[in-house]
Every structure is written in C-alpha cells, then in structure tokens.
Amino acid sequence: MSSRGQWFADITLARSLRYALLGQCAIAAAVLATDLLGQWPTGGASRRDLPQGPVSPGDQWREYDPATVSPSYVRRDPAPGVETPANMPSRLNFSVMETENLGSLLLVTGQISEGDAEQFQTYLDSMDEVPAGVALNSPGGVVQEALALGRAIRRMEMETAVLPGTICLSxxxxxLAGGIARRVSSAASVGMHQHYYNTPGYLPAFLAVEEIQHGQGRTMEYLIEMGVDPGVMVHSLNTPxxxxxxxLDQELSDTRLATEILD
Structure with missing residues (x-):
C-alpha cells in the first residue's frame, strides 16, 4: 500500500473507532444492566412505533423482521428473474438467474445460518461455469458466517449486486462488501443494525462486553480489508x-459499500 493510501486508511480507522466508542459504551451498559437483572433482552421487548413505506433522508429506521420477504420500505416488485419465495428460507438457497444488463448471476436468497459459507463453496465447486456475479436477497443472520461468505466472494473475484425489489439487511x-464491484439498485434496500456475536449467556458481564468488542473489531477489520469505510458501522451501532x-444511495456511495448505484 502507498504511504498516501496507508495514511488514508489510518485516518478512516481512527474516525471509525471514535464512532464505535459511543455504541460500545451503550452495549456495555445494556449488558451490565441485563446481567444485574439476571436475564437477556427477549423478542418480547416493547418496540417504538415506526413509520411504514419507503425511507427518506432522516426517516430511515424501520421495523426489522427477518422472516418478511418484501418489507413495506422496498420501493418496487423484484426484478425479472428473481424468484421470490412465499416465505424467507431459514438458510441460504442458491440458483442461477439471467439478467439483461449484468448477465448470468448466482442468486443467493434466505437467512444466513451456520454452515452456509461451506455450502456456498461446495455449490460453486459443483458448477461447470461460475457466474461472474452474486445477486443478494437476504435479511441477514450469523455475522461470522457472513464474513466468511464475503471473503469467499472476494477470493473468487466475483461481483455483488442488490437488484430492484430485493433486500440486503443486517x-x-x-x-455485498465482498464483491470486487458492488452494484445496488436505487429500488433495493440495504440496511444495518446492532448484531449479536454469539456471546454465551453464562459469561460474566465484563467478559461478554469484551467479546462483543472483539466481534466489532473483527467486523471493522473486514470492512477495511474489503475497501469499505468502516464508519458505516455507526449506523449499525446506533440501531437496536x-x-x-x-x-440512502448517497450513504452507500460515500462509504464505498456500493461502487455503483443502478437506476
């Protein structure tokens, strides 16, 4: 890396670490509080009322439900060739689709579960010809598995895309960051929030906080490795x-999570 590139990376990392500090403090306080109460937060926790429909600047928080195939904030129906399941699969499914502008793509649909990175590689190894790109339609899932999948995509030098009417969340x-080129439709939805890093519930609070911080550090290192501004994590740290x-499209471009916005 050139001295200028290293300087830029150092500045970006320093800024991102500052962004992360407040989020880590909030997480630490939550873990300590729940440890004192003797329980972790459950899915039954009360939720604030959030708006429906497409987002606009400053109005970008929506309810998250990983089982929802087409959330209300997605701006249009899926692109031709995208097979939308009646229910979001509990793990990733793989199929090949043809697009008019991007050619043959490997469509990846479903929640990200343990073992999906290995299945992804096995699927690629079984193909006579591997497509140049991956189209994503996923509400997210296991973070460590997502990082492994992203590295596999980069290792294969594949491009990534989020097509009209599809989602790439959590x-x-x-x-998406794993692609050597990363294209996102302005009619798709890419979103982030706080993650769980598989911290055992029996850990003392201070150890659980430490493991969460290690998880965040690994994620930031991954984003830097992929050429994405880790400052994008401020949105995940600040969103329950x-x-x-x-x-927004501008945020995707500014952080280099998307290298191109498609109409």
Whole structure:
C-alpha cells in the first residue's frame, strides 16, 4: 500500500473507532444492566412505533423482521428473474438467474445460518461455469458466517449486486462488501443494525462486553480489508436489533459499500 493510501486508511480507522466508542459504551451498559437483572433482552421487548413505506433522508429506521420477504420500505416488485419465495428460507438457497444488463448471476436468497459459507463453496465447486456475479436477497443472520461468505466472494473475484425489489439487511451487507464491484439498485434496500456475536449467556458481564468488542473489531477489520469505510458501522451501532437503518444511495456511495448505484 502507498504511504498516501496507508495514511488514508489510518485516518478512516481512527474516525471509525471514535464512532464505535459511543455504541460500545451503550452495549456495555445494556449488558451490565441485563446481567444485574439476571436475564437477556427477549423478542418480547416493547418496540417504538415506526413509520411504514419507503425511507427518506432522516426517516430511515424501520421495523426489522427477518422472516418478511418484501418489507413495506422496498420501493418496487423484484426484478425479472428473481424468484421470490412465499416465505424467507431459514438458510441460504442458491440458483442461477439471467439478467439483461449484468448477465448470468448466482442468486443467493434466505437467512444466513451456520454452515452456509461451506455450502456456498461446495455449490460453486459443483458448477461447470461460475457466474461472474452474486445477486443478494437476504435479511441477514450469523455475522461470522457472513464474513466468511464475503471473503469467499472476494477470493473468487466475483461481483455483488442488490437488484430492484430485493433486500440486503443486517449482516448481508458484509456479503455485498465482498464483491470486487458492488452494484445496488436505487429500488433495493440495504440496511444495518446492532448484531449479536454469539456471546454465551453464562459469561460474566465484563467478559461478554469484551467479546462483543472483539466481534466489532473483527467486523471493522473486514470492512477495511474489503475497501469499505468502516464508519458505516455507526449506523449499525446506533440501531437496536429489532429495527433496521436503511441506507440512502448517497450513504452507500460515500462509504464505498456500493461502487455503483443502478437506476
């Protein structure tokens, strides 16, 4: 890396670490509080009322439901060739689709579960000809698995895309980051929120907080490795798990999570 590139990376990382500090403090306070109460937050926790429909600047928080195939904030129906399941699969499904502008793509649909990175590689190895790109339609899932999938995509030098009417939420943007080129339709939805890093519930609070911080550090390192501004994590750190922060086209471009916005 050139001295100028290293300087830029150092500045970006320093800024991102400052962004992350407040989020880590909030998470630490939550873990300590729940440890004192003797329980972790459950899905039954009360939720604030959030608007419906497409987002606009400053109005980007929506309810998050990983089982929802077509959330209300997605701006149009899926692109031709995208097979939308009646229910979001509990793990990733793979199929090949043809597009008019991007050619043959590997369509990846479903929640990201343990073992999906290995299945992804097995699927690619079984193909006579591997498509140049991956189209994503996922509400996210296991973070460590998403990072492994993203690295597999980069290792294969594949491009990534989020097509019109589809979603890439929670940990799915880490798959998007793996592409050597990253194209996102302005009629798609890419969103982030706080993640769980598989911290055992029996850990003392201070150890759980430490493991969460290690998880965040690994994620930031991954984004830097992929050429994405880790400052994008400020949106995940500031958004509770039951909500999703939907990124605007300008935010996707500014953080380099998208290298091209498609009409």
């Amino acid at each position: 940990s799915c943007p880490y798959l 798990p039951e909500e999703i922060y939907v990124l």
